[in-house]
């Protein structure tokens with residue numbers, strides 16, 4: 001594991017270690033392939049960087065561990081201040097999160113652990129702080145994505161394990177597993193993951209982070225009409 005150490009700020013309440021999984025860029029954001037053409041990997045990286053930059057600005061976040069085997073993503077996210085956890089099992093998202101949880105545990109005894117999707121390009125630090133404040137009341141809790149089918153955030157306070165069950169209809173799976181569903185007003189940017197061109201459009205309405213915004217502007221420039229969202 002490489003990267004910068006703990007953040008300095010102190011606030012009251014639970015402190016959190018965030019675990020952010022980032023898929024190999026060559027395979028990431030496949031549902032945006034038609035809209036982005038050859039710049040799909042670049043867009044996936046811009047989205048991940050905007051997500052992690054916002055997480056690092058959240059006052060109750062102590063550290064951010066990015067689980068990735070992608071060297072380009074790892075270098076960029078480490079440059080922002082995340083710790084990079086490589087060597088994931090290679091068997092998908094949930095094993096990658098468990099790998100991150102194993103790395104975070106000894107680093108962060110007594111803090112909460114929180115898995116957060118890396119595809120939240122409109123993420124606002126204050127909204128994440130609101131969700132984490134709600135999560136500190138439960139052993140295990142989660143936040144559904146905007147459509148209410150999947151999950152964008154799964155949290156475990158000290159003494160509990162994440163037991164991640166992401167992918168597909170994970171809201172129902174997390175509920176069945178006994179995790180508490182967080183119902184938090186003003187958390188739209190934490191729920192707005194981006195899988196399709198329409199999602200990207202909706203995230204833009206919320207306000208995109210600077211890297212994603214810049215790349216979309218380039219994609220929509222002259223000669224890039226196929227990149228317009230939604231397509």
Ligand SMILES: Nc1nc2c(ncn2[C@@H]2O[C@H](COP(=O)(O)OP(=O)(O)OP(=O)(O)O)[C@@H](O)[C@H]2O)c(=O)[nH]1
Pocket residue numbers: 020021022023024027028029030031032067068069088090091092093096116117118119167195
């Ligand atoms: N480290 C790691 N992260 C993953 C893996 N699979 C998915 N992720 C991450 O999990 C989150 C949700 O991913 P998905 O929506 O399933 O995949 P995606 O690449 O974002 O989009 P699609 O290719 O369209 O499915 C994103 O942060 C991904 O980068 C994996 O095998 N390893």
Ligand SMILES: C=C(OP(=O)(O)O)C(=O)O
Pocket residue numbers: 093117145149150151152165166167168169170171193195
């Ligand atoms: C990984 C998930 O969803 P998506 O593939 O829609 O990002 C999920 O919601 O568990």
